[in-house]
Amino acid sequence: MNATDLEFRLLNEFQRGFPLVAEPWAAIGAQLGCGTADVLAQLAALRDGGKISRVGPVFAPNRIGASTLAAMAVPTADLPRVAAIVSAFSGVNHNYRREHRYNLWFVANAGSEAELADLLGTMGAATGCPPISLPLVEEYHIDLGFDLISGRRTRHAVGLPAGRRELGATEWRLIHALHDGLQWQARPFRAVADAAGMSEARVLDTLGGWLDEGLLRRFGVVVRHRELGYRANAMCVWAAPEAEVSRLGHLLAGQDGVSLCYRRHSPGPEWPYTLFCMIHGHSRDAVEARRDEIAEAVGLAGVPAAVLFSTDCYKQCGARYRAPDAASPRYLSQSLPGLAA
Known part of the structure; x- marks a missing residue:
């Protein structure tokens, strides 16, 4: 598979239906007929070129926060x-x-x-x-x-949009760990799990459950059209x-x-x-x-x-969600002239 075909298929086929498995890049490579290194190199090039913002979750509006x-x-x-x-x-x-x-x-x-x-x-x-x-x-x-x-x-x-759901502390930690998307490493969900204080298996199960209940719209490549x-x-x-x-x-x-x-x-x-x-x-x-x-x-x-x-x-960029009352609106801004810290 040449680079052009690989780029198109990564962009078009993995915005949804992303493999929620321990080694997703290997699973994508097996599906596309190329190696894990090829998948990671092409995704990094797409990110660096501004064509994608991240690989990660897209939450339904007003389901959390x-x-x-x-x-x-x-x-x-x-x-x-x-x-x-x-x-x-x-x-x-x-x-x-x-x-x-x-x-x-x-x-x-x-x-x-x-x-x-x-x-x-x-x-x-x-x-x-x-x-x-x-x-x-x-x-x-x-x-x-x-x-x-x-x-x-x-x-x-x-x-009509589904109602807001209360999340537990562990779920909020997982959301925070996913704000910037997956890292370009062989087992990216392990890094997410470490940041959230969870097991890798629980991270994958939780993401699958969020998709099933509609809390997540999708999990995958987020393109910049x-x-x-x-x-x-x-x-x-x-x-x-x-x-x-x-x-x-x-x-x-x-x-x-x-x-x-x-x-x-x-x-x-x-x-x-x-x-x-x-x-x-x-x-x-x-x-x-x-x-x-x-x-x-x-x-x-x-x-x-x-x-x-x-x-x-x-x-x-992706929405950055915080637990209710975890931060005031002043904290939600960077330092700006005219705004108290």
Whole structure:
């Protein structure tokens, strides 16, 4: 197998269905017909080249701790300063500039709803730009990986998000040990087990159980789609009628080209949109054309809408979860001017 074929198969086939065994790289090599060293060398090259962020868990939102999509309306000249402050919070894992009056968009995580509200308030005070919070209400299309052939995320229909589950101290230690993904060593789960104070077998059993109960969306390679050529990325939103939003959401999620389709809470008339999806493509024209086709097909053509293309990525990493009350929002930020330590 040449390097190009190996890269493609690692990227496309192991975003999900990753072997939860003591020696996963050897298992992947056996499946692909190559050696363990080849797998590890190619994964390291993909990470160093920015095409993947890590190999590790992707948790379902709001199953542990609390999270929300949030946005700020930032004066254009002030964006570099504000984006840097927002990205410095370890409770932020995605932070993008998008084309709209609300031009800075990020995902914030905390140990509880109260801590999340405090975190957002701290961000507003630090930046002078109070954020709006758009928490998840209903999911129609969840993240099971990004198909490199079709350019969309693997489809799996869902409905109302599952409830939050209380975790034990050992489970929280395991989550912390997995924040940065697996290490490039023959038995990576042994290193995770040592960090979490568990046995290797218990780590593997726990991860399998988390997948079965839906606490984990998936475990595997986490790709960066922009670095893989999908540089035209639009968040498409509609102010769908309350009585119709669920029906329209399920129809929208079933359309080719749509990924990450959700219903989110509207904070008020300043942001009236409740139905969200992402469309990824190689060109802006292609994304706009597909968006119009999809809107027409599902009955959204006449609904008030906006299209927000991403222009800059300030931060993209895995969510860093902490046990409730394990850290205050002040601890969740790096040292910043104007913020007390």
